[in-house]
Amino acid sequence: MTVPATMPVIRFSVLARVLHWLMAIMILGMLFIGVFMAATVGPAYNTLLSLHRPMGILILALALVRLGNRLLVPPPPLPDSLPALQRAAALGSHILLYALMIAMPLVGWGMLSAGGYPVVFCKGVHLPPILPHDPALFALLRHVHTWLGLTLFAVIVIHLGAALLHALILRDGVFPAMASARAGRRDPEPVQGDNRH
Amino acid sequence: MAEPPDRPATRVPFFTPGPRVLMRLALIGAVLAILCSAFAWTAGWLPPRRLTQTGMIDALRAVDGRHRGFRSNHAKGVCVTGWFEGNGQASRLSTASVLRAGRSPVVGRFALAGGMPFQADAPAKVRSMALRIMPPDGQEWRMGLNDIPVFVARTAQEFHDLLLATRPDPTTGKPDPARVGPFMATHPNTARAAAQVAKRSITSGFADDTYRSLDAFRFIDADGVVVPVRWAMVPLAPVQAPAARIEANTLFDGLIAALRQGPLQWRLMISIGTVSDPTSDPTVAWPADRDQVDAGTLTLNRAESEDNGPCTGITYDPTILPVGIAASDDPILPARSSAYMRSFVIRSGETKPPSAVSPASIGPGGQP
Numbered sequence: 001m002t003v004p005a006t007m008p009v010i011r012f013s014v015l016a017r018v019l020h021w022l023m024a025i026m027i028l029g030m031l032f033i034g035v036f037m038a039a040t041v042g043p044a045y046n047t048l049l050s051l052h053r054p055m056g057i058l059i060l061a062l063a064l065v066r067l068g069n070r071l072l073v074p075p076p077p078l079p080d081s082l083p084a085l086q087r088a089a090a091l092g093s094h095i096l097l098y099a100l101m102i103a104m105p106l107v108g109w110g111m112l113s114a115g116g117y118p119v120v121f122c123k124g125v126h127l128p129p130i131l132p133h134d135p136a137l138f139a140l141l142r143h144v145h146t147w148l149g150l151t152l153f154a155v156i157v158i159h160l161g162a163a164l165l166h167a168l169i170l171r172d173g174v175f176p177a178m179a180s181a182r183a184g185r186r187d188p189e190p191v192q193g194d195n196r197h
Numbered sequence: 198m199a200e201p202p203d204r205p206a207t208r209v210p211f212f213t214p215g216p217r218v219l220m221r222l223a224l225i226g227a228v229l230a231i232l233c234s235a236f237a238w239t240a241g242w243l244p245p246r247r248l249t250q251t252g253m254i255d256a257l258r259a260v261d262g263r264h265r266g267f268r269s270n271h272a273k274g275v276c277v278t279g280w281f282e283g284n285g286q287a288s289r290l291s292t293a294s295v296l297r298a299g300r301s302p303v304v305g306r307f308a309l310a311g312g313m314p315f316q317a318d319a320p321a322k323v324r325s326m327a328l329r330i331m332p333p334d335g336q337e338w339r340m341g342l343n344d345i346p347v348f349v350a351r352t353a354q355e356f357h358d359l360l361l362a363t364r365p366d367p368t369t370g371k372p373d374p375a376r377v378g379p380f381m382a383t384h385p386n387t388a389r390a391a392a393q394v395a396k397r398s399i400t401s402g403f404a405d406d407t408y409r410s411l412d413a414f415r416f417i418d419a420d421g422v423v424v425p426v427r428w429a430m431v432p433l434a435p436v437q438a439p440a441a442r443i444e445a446n447t448l449f450d451g452l453i454a455a456l457r458q459g460p461l462q463w464r465l466m467i468s469i470g471t472v473s474d475p476t477s478d479p480t481v482a483w484p485a486d487r488d489q490v491d492a493g494t495l496t497l498n499r500a501e502s503e504d505n506g507p508c509t510g511i512t513y514d515p516t517i518l519p520v521g522i523a524a525s526d527d528p529i530l531p532a533r534s535s536a537y538m539r540s541f542v543i544r545s546g547e548t549k550p551p552s553a554v555s556p557a558s559i560g561p562g563g564q565p
Binding site for chain 2: 031032035036037038039040041042043044045046049115116117118123124126133134135136138139140142143153157160161164165168169
């Protein structure tokens with residue numbers, strides 16, 4: 001089949017693409033660091049902890065920039081060929097991804113605040129507590145942090161699976177909209193789809 | 198958003214199955230499976246089983262049982278408050294603000310080692326002093342000190358294995374020699390350290406005891422020069438011999454009575470290590486002739502029960518350090534930090550029964 005000439009690939013803005021891939025690496029790294037750190041009693045614990053906290057704050061800041069960018073610069077529309085169920089899943093999973101990107105660092109920050117821990121951004125630089133000192137709240141938020149983290153990992157796995165489905169099987173322009181390294185949102189020429197299936 | 202009313206008649210099916218598509222589906226499945234497996238391995242959910250924070254808590258429970266709401270170790274304790282007054286003499290070694298001349302408030306805790314919150318006091322049981330020193334600039338310093346000369350394990354795994362080797366036999370209530378013997382034979386560092394702990398001089402109570410960091414740390418001065426250190430809180434009260442027989446709460450009652458008489462004080466003595474002193478092995482004492490710096494005086498003037506006291510809702514994580522003091526390569530430090538965090542999560546989510554040292558046993562104020 002051929003993508004109709006009236007349906008050119010529209011890419012995400014360059015800022016959206018840069019933030020997406022940068023944060024993909026950071027968030028996956030954070031999830032692996034977090035899940036290792038939460039179990040280990042080994043020598044890496046404190047090193048990972050001192051990496052985990054500033055990275056979390058950085059992700060929070062980038063997620064807010066990204067949310068603003070998404071609201072100001074609308075993402076490219078999904079192709080018409082996508083069934084309604086997949087559209088709903090795409091919308092829902094993206095809302096969930098944004099919510100978790102913002103909630104995870106806030107829960108982590110709030111958890112340290114409630115536990116009476118100093119919130120160390122980096123050596124010597126402390127952030128103010130965002131919740132009152134409350135051990136029961138600390139315990140609750142510590143569990144919430146784990147479950148949100150596992151949920152975020154699951155949503156990322158589904159997101160990656162869907163992205164690869166678009167890239168390798170549907171070939172409907174959804175994947176290059178985010179994966180392209182080209183400047184600008186549109187190409188001057190309409191993109192030819194492939195007709196191998 | 199409006200859809201064109203006449204959608205193309207040749208609408209593409211979602212996808213057309215075929216050998217090539219199936220192969221690509223399998224490829225996608227493989228990518229996701231690898232990612233999930235890597236995650237599960239990192240989390241420690243796959244074999245080989247590694248020692249985890251909950252594994253450490255389980256080992257403590259195997260020795261002392263499960264006591265909801267209490268710390269997993271050093272479970273029987275009492276809160277104390279006062280201040281630390283730095284004298285500035287250690288400021289040449291570390292930029293930590295808490296070491297400069299001046300006062301910082303302290304929330305501390307005295308406890309007996311072990312996970313039993315209602316154990317009876319006994320002179321030979323290991324006593325601990327935990328401190329949270331809070332200088333005005335927020336660069337707080339937490340520590341957990343013990344009245345033993347050395348720690349009994351070099352790593353988290355060794356401590357875990359020691360706990361399991363020395364756990365009481367259900368029939369006799371005492372450690373099983375058939376387990377302890379082989380463990381000590383294969384762990385000479387632990388055997389040597391345990392012998393040093395056993396022959397330490399025992400004082401009459403909490404007030405006249407010396408408490409040591411055991412782990413090594415690093416002091417960093419204004420030029421970035423790093424020296425390895427260990428430290429001790431040395432009592433100003435005269436040291437007295439322990440009583441031959443004591444009651445269930447004698448040590449804690451003695452501390453409370455002493456605080457009612459007047460403040461108790463300790464001197465913070467910093468030992469400066471040399472290049473030959475091990476920083477990564479808390480089972481080995483540093484030579485006694487190492488340079489000592491008197492860094493300031495700890496004054497405690499009030500006791501409070503854990504039931505309403507300020508030491509309950511925090512953890513005395515020894516890696517919470519001010520700028521100018523850093524952890525060493527001692528593997529026991531991250532083990533303590535991570536296990537304390539786990540214990541804190543568990544107990545903070547539980548309802549704690551009244552502590553052995555109750556508000557009533559301290560009396561109104563707890564202050565002279």
